[in-house]
Amino acid sequence: MKLFRFLLSFAAACGGVIPASAAAAAGATAPAPETSAAREITDLRRELARHDRIYHRESAAEISDAEYDRLRQRLAELERDRTVAASSVETAAVIGDDRTGRFPTRGHRERMLSLDKVYAEPDLRAFHRRVTTALGRGDVAYVIEPKYDGLALSLTYERGELVRALTRGNGREGEEVTANALRIVGLPRKLAGGLVPDVMEVRGEVYVPLATFSEVNAAREAAGEARFATPRNLAAGTLRQADADAVAQRGLRFVAFGVGACEPAAVLPETQRAWPARFQAWGFSAIAETWTARGLDELVRAVAACGRTRGVLPFPTDGAVVKVDALAAQRELGASETAPRWAVAYKFAPEQVETRLLAIRFQVGRTGVLTPVAELVPVSLGGTKIARATLHNLSEITRRDLRIGDTVVLEKAGDVIPAIAGVNRSLRPAEAPPFPRPIACPSCYARVGPGDSDGSIRCPNRECPAQIRRRLEHFASRAAVEIAGLGPVMIETLVAEGWVKEVADLYRLSRAELLTLGHDHAKSVDRLLAAIRQSKQTEVWRVIHGLGLPQVGAAKAKELARQYGTLVAFAEHGASRVPALAEAHYQMLVADLIALGVGSAPPPVEAKWAGKTFALTGTLPTLSRAQVTAKIEAMGGKVSGSVSRNTHYVVAGDDPGTKLERAHKLDLPVIDEAELRRMLDEP
Numbered sequence: 001m002k003l004f005r006f007l008l009s010f011a012a013a014c015g016g017v018i019p020a021s022a023a024a025a026a027g028a029t030a031p032a033p034e035t036s037a038a039r040e041i042t043d044l045r046r047e048l049a050r051h052d053r054i055y056h057r058e059s060a061a062e063i064s065d066a067e068y069d070r071l072r073q074r075l076a077e078l079e080r081d082r083t084v085a086a087s088s089v090e091t092a093a094v095i096g097d098d099r100t101g102r103f104p105t106r107g108h109r110e111r112m113l114s115l116d117k118v119y120a121e122p123d124l125r126a127f128h129r130r131v132t133t134a135l136g137r138g139d140v141a142y143v144i145e146p147k148y149d150g151l152a153l154s155l156t157y158e159r160g161e162l163v164r165a166l167t168r169g170n171g172r173e174g175e176e177v178t179a180n181a182l183r184i185v186g187l188p189r190k191l192a193g194g195l196v197p198d199v200m201e202v203r204g205e206v207y208v209p210l211a212t213f214s215e216v217n218a219a220r221e222a223a224g225e226a227r228f229a230t231p232r233n234l235a236a237g238t239l240r241q242a243d244a245d246a247v248a249q250r251g252l253r254f255v256a257f258g259v260g261a262c263e264p265a266a267v268l269p270e271t272q273r274a275w276p277a278r279f280q281a282w283g284f285s286a287i288a289e290t291w292t293a294r295g296l297d298e299l300v301r302a303v304a305a306c307g308r309t310r311g312v313l314p315f316p317t318d319g320a321v322v323k324v325d326a327l328a329a330q331r332e333l334g335a336s337e338t339a340p341r342w343a344v345a346y347k348f349a350p351e352q353v354e355t356r357l358l359a360i361r362f363q364v365g366r367t368g369v370l371t372p373v374a375e376l377v378p379v380s381l382g383g384t385k386i387a388r389a390t391l392h393n394l395s396e397i398t399r400r401d402l403r404i405g406d407t408v409v410l411e412k413a414g415d416v417i418p419a420i421a422g423v424n425r426s427l428r429p430a431e432a433p434p435f436p437r438p439i440a441c442p443s444c445y446a447r448v449g450p451g452d453s454d455g456s457i458r459c460p461n462r463e464c465p466a467q468i469r470r471r472l473e474h475f476a477s478r479a480a481v482e483i484a485g486l487g488p489v490m491i492e493t494l495v496a497e498g499w500v501k502e503v504a505d506l507y508r509l510s511r512a513e514l515l516t517l518g519h520d521h522a523k524s525v526d527r528l529l530a531a532i533r534q535s536k537q538t539e540v541w542r543v544i545h546g547l548g549l550p551q552v553g554a555a556k557a558k559e560l561a562r563q564y565g566t567l568v569a570f571a572e573h574g575a576s577r578v579p580a581l582a583e584a585h586y587q588m589l590v591a592d593l594i595a596l597g598v599g600s601a602p603p604p605v606e607a608k609w610a611g612k613t614f615a616l617t618g619t620l621p622t623l624s625r626a627q628v629t630a631k632i633e634a635m636g637g638k639v640s641g642s643v644s645r646n647t648h649y650v651v652a653g654d655d656p657g658t659k660l661e662r663a664h665k666l667d668l669p670v671i672d673e674a675e676l677r678r679m680l681d682e683p
């Protein structure tokens with residue numbers, strides 16, 4: 001069963017096709033010839049290198065971490081069976097390369113390695129065997145830590161002062177993100193305590209706490225912006241963007257767990273378990289939850305105990321890191337090209353559960369795209385009841401050959417929405433026919449076309465009631481024009497009565513018409529009409545967003561509004577930026593909205609530093625106190641006479657006073673005149 005589950009999920013990761021050699025292992029076909037394993041290895045390496053590129057450089061992912069791990073595990077298995085010389089592709093893939101080209105690169109004093117990964121108890125046993133054999137003794141002590149799921153960062157301290165922050169890069173050189181790192185909550189600019197080395201590279205993980213992740217996504221959703229898929233994407237994307245303020249706003253954190261180069265090395269503790277206290281004494285956040293174990297049995301139990309904390313820890317984790325406790329033993333074991341031999345990452349399997357597929361329904365979107373939704377026998381997974389799972393498009397059904405009555409494997413890894421990871425074919429009802437391709441829209445019964453190249457099918461009828469409802473819901477949502485009281489139930493009524501076919505019709509609704517719904521509704525009818533009337537005064541970007549043009553989210557709408565200023569100018573010239581705007585129905589809609597007076601609010605003056613407090617200390621090279629204050633206030637910022645936790649920036653010049661000391665104590669960003677000028681000039 002275990003093997004079947006693996007093949008099943010592996011098939012899912014490979015797009016439903018089980019590679020010949022994997023099927024052969026399950027006894028499904030004759031043993032695969034030599035060349036096929038070699039080919040699979042090459043294919044897997046190439047595929048993994050591609051996913052690594054997307055993951056490391058673009059802070060995104062095409063497949064879930066669980067699927068990625070399965071591909072990597074499969075590659076490791078194949079390589080174990082055959083002695084395949086390590087290729088450069090493989091090395092690059094294992095270490096990864098997160099350089100984006102957007103920041104200057106700089107070498108690490110000591111290489112930043114990766115960790116070897118294991119996925120099951122036998123692999124852990126093999127790790128323990130390798131360690132004990134190399135050390136020549138059996139009772140090795142280990143420390144087990146949660147594996148934070150973020151991105152690695154190396155901080156260089158010279159005589160206790162933070163001078164540089166580098167991403168891992170390719171392990172030898174990383175990108176310098178110091179300005180952004182300085183805005184990470186609780187990251188010390190200066191090492192505290194007595195034992196301060198001359199030079200030290202502190203290694204750790206930048207991550208976003210789970211609560212912050214939900215808050216950021218909720219705020220983005222309310223603003224009509226796309227959600228971050230995982231906390232890791234949020235952390236990686238934020239640390240590597242140009243705006244240092246966003247780092248502070250998005251609540252990034254840093255946890256220290258290791259040291260690269262260190263001179264003199266005598267300041268370092270001699271056991272791994274003593275590290276957290278040492279890091280805390282220097283002023284870092286360190287790993288608070290660790291387990292210790294002596295020998296294999298305790299190790300297995302400790303890793304399981306660490307696994308049980310998943311779901312209760314406040315930060316994202318994807319496994320446990322096992323480390324040999326004694327640093328002398330670590331030195332003796334050394335490292336391979338890519339990873340230390342004294343540590344290993346144990347990746348937790350994603351939670352899975354089987355359930356039955358009752359039906360596949362199609363939802364009609366705003367633009368007519370039909371999205372299949374699987375209706376399931378309700379099951380519990382990762383603490384939530386699941387009765388439904390989105391299938392992205394029709395080809396997901398055909399690729400997996402999903403059939404009604406099938407037993408499907410549901411999977412939830414991390415924060416991602418549960419997805420169907422595979423089909424248990426052995427439990428398929430004998431009579432289950434292949435799922436037919438829909439021929440008509442489930443809402444208006446219009447014939448649907450043959451499908452787009454990406455496998456999506458559309459209802460071609462713009463007057464389809466489902467499409468109209470979705471367009472109205474979008475237009476009236478908080479992320480767009482925001483019409484209070486116009487929810488899905490009211491929208492359904494307006495469309496069913498035939499009163500509203502396009503969003504502009506909202507502004508033509510008559511009180512008399514609405515009152516036919518029942519006179520006891522008079523009050524809510526008046527409230528709704530007032531809200532609709534009031535919505536005319538909304539900002540231009542909200543109307544542009546509300547139009548539902550393809551590829552125009554809130555951020556793009558804001559940019560377009562800034563560029564064109566008015567709806568009229570956007571209607572006339574906007575097609576050069578948004579080609580769909582040239583289509584007749586959009587042209588008519590925008591003209592209609594303009595005629596009705598929608599989007600008439602003047603564009604707001606954005607105060608870039610609204611809510612930001614500055615403190616000044618010392619004499620600046622060219623600007624007087626009054627000039628600096630005027631410049632900051634012109635941007636909406638405030639200048640305060642004292643330094644506190646609420647100060648955002650301290651501007652320091654020559655002969656600074658105690659304010660600077662206080663700023664360092666409070667870990668506040670300190671800038672000079674040049675930096676202030678740069679910030680003033682930034683758009």
Ligand code: IVH
Nearest residue numbers: 113114115145146147148152205257321340
């Ligand atoms: S120790 C020589 N401990 O996982 C590498 N790494 O996959 C020593 N990570 O690059 C790393 N939590 O960014 C270590 N408790 C932990 C960790 C951890 C997360 C990351 C780290 C590393 C990656 C390897």
